[in-house]
Amino acid sequence: MRVGISGGTFDPIHTGHIKSALCAKEQLSLDKVFFVPCGEPPHKLSRRITPDADRVEMIKRSIDGIEGLDVSTYEVDKEEYSFSVDTVKYFAEQYPTAELFFIIGADVVGELCHWKSIDEIFKICSFAVLKRPGCDEEKFYRDIEENRKNGGTLYEVADAQVDVASEQIREAVKNQGPDAEIVKKYVAPKAAEYIKEKELYVKELPFDEKFALADMKRRLKPERFKHCLRVSAEAVRIAKEFGIDEEKCRIAGLFHDCGKEVSFHQLYWLDPKLQDEALPENGGSMKVIHGPAGSLIARKKYGIIDREILDAIRFHVTGAPDMGPVAQVVFLADYTEPGRDDEALKDIRKYFATCPRTEEGLAAAIVKACDSSIAFVKSKNDFLCPATLATREAFYRKKGDIQ
Ligand SMILES: [Fe+2]
Numbered sequence: 438m439r440v441g442i443s444g445g446t447f448d449p450i451h452t453g454h455i456k457s458a459l460c461a462k463e464q465l466s467l468d469k470v471f472f473v474p475c476g477e478p479p480h481k482l483s484r485r486i487t488p489d490a491d492r493v494e495m496i497k498r499s500i501d502g503i504e505g506l507d508v509s510t511y512e513v514d515k516e517e518y519s520f521s522v523d524t525v526k527y528f529a530e531q532y533p534t535a536e537l538f539f540i541i542g543a544d545v546v547g548e549l550c551h552w553k554s555i556d557e558i559f560k561i562c563s564f565a566v567l568k569r570p571g572c573d574e575e576k577f578y579r580d581i582e583e584n585r586k587n588g589g590t591l592y593e594v595a596d597a598q599v600d601v602a603s604e605q606i607r608e609a610v611k612n613q614g615p616d617a618e619i620v621k622k623y624v625a626p627k628a629a630e631y632i633k634e635k636e637l638y639v640k641e642l643p644f645d646e647k648f649a650l651a652d653m654k655r656r657l658k659p660e661r662f663k664h665c666l667r668v669s670a671e672a673v674r675i676a677k678e679f680g681i682d683e684e685k686c687r688i689a690g691l692f693h694d695c696g697k698e699v700s701f702h703q704l705y706w707l708d709p710k711l712q713d714e715a716l717p718e719n720g721g722s723m724k725v726i727h728g729p730a731g732s733l734i735a736r737k738k739y740g741i742i743d744r745e746i747l748d749a750i751r752f753h754v755t756g757a758p759d760m761g762p763v764a765q766v767v768f769l770a771d772y773t774e775p776g777r778d779d780e781a782l783k784d785i786r787k788y789f790a791t792c793p794r795t796e797e798g799l800a801a802a803i804v805k806a807c808d809s810s811i812a813f814v815k816s817k818n819d820f821l822c823p824a825t826l827a828t829r830e831a832f833y834r835k836k837g838d839i840q
């Protein structure tokens with residue numbers, strides 16, 4: 438038996454995916470091609486993909502009645518994000534006597550060398566590389582040759598010319614509704630019906646705390662994740678004492694560091710401007726940028742729309758002269774949460790325990806926090822962020838005569 442594996446987000450699946458699978462099936466005499474929708478990719482930060490069940494259902498409806506096409510829920514059923522090496526191993530186990538072909542687009546061949554455990558994958562399966570009419574042939578064959586040298590078995594498949602991307606379909610539904618022309622043209626009627634029924638792509642997915650927390654847990658180091666939980670609890674405690682919105686502080690505290698551990702490369706996909714902002718020559722740093730990056734992830738991927746929460750995440754690293762009460766609480770909770778134990782923080786905690794439970798008292802504690810941050814940065818000879826200095830100045834004025 439000869440089995441093809443076609444992975445992707447399929448959000449949504451369109452005729453291009455189906456035609457490519459059929460091209461591979463026909464030209465390589467495959468008995469079956471499985472569409473394998475992936476789970477939520479942890480490295481994709483700017484968007485949350487449509488729930489697994491919906492994407493699987495759209496695939497089922499699109500391939501209904503087409504012989505030799507099937508869907509596998511292996512990756513979406515997995516708790517952890519599945520890498521291609523796990524998926525091919527799974528298929529090798531399921532079909533021990535079958536010959537496996539991983540179907541990929543021409544644009545991916547050049548990146549195969551970066552795939553996790555590519556040597557192992559090369560031993561388990563071959564690759565069917567789709568060649569679109571009009572592609573850069575020189576690069577296509579060079580990439581194929583390179584992978585053959587590395588031990589891969591690659592076959593060329595002449596792909597059908599279907600010029601559509603799932604993103605265009607999503608955009609069209611969002612802007613023109615589910616009856617948009619592009620949907621009729623490129624989405625199977627039964628899948629298009631499903632998009633309409635479930636109102637997919639019309640609006641952003643709403644905030645789902647369980648999803649967001651699981652996603653953040655997967656991306657952050659365990660210690661940092663625990664720190665987020667502690668900041669959240671601490672923010673609630675402070676909010677209660679100062680009469681500030683506890684729920685907003687809880688959520689903002691919980692996700693304040695969701696932009697940590699994001700690479701310089703990932704910043705680009707969140708917003709190209711963030712990369713510039715992070716460059717030292719522009720007065721930025723990767724340390725400071727996790728505030729703005731986190732605020733974008735919280736909005737784009739987690740669906741948080743509350744301005745106060747987003748600002749609290751955005752400003753928690755440097756502070757901001759005009760930050761509101763929720764941002765002030767989170768800024769402070771990041772210092773006073775009980776898990777941090779350096780001496781300077783103990784001082785802030787001690788001061789904070791006795792300062793007046795008023796706006797001025799909170800402002801005075803923020804001045805202390807800024808002082809500690811400024812002293813720390815100076816001791817390390819690090820770049821001193823102007824926003825922290827401006828925050829200190831503004832809150833020094835706000836605190837009035839509180840010492
Ligand atoms: Fe942080």
Ligand SMILES: [Fe+2]
Pocket residue numbers: 664668693694771
């Ligand atoms: Fe933090």
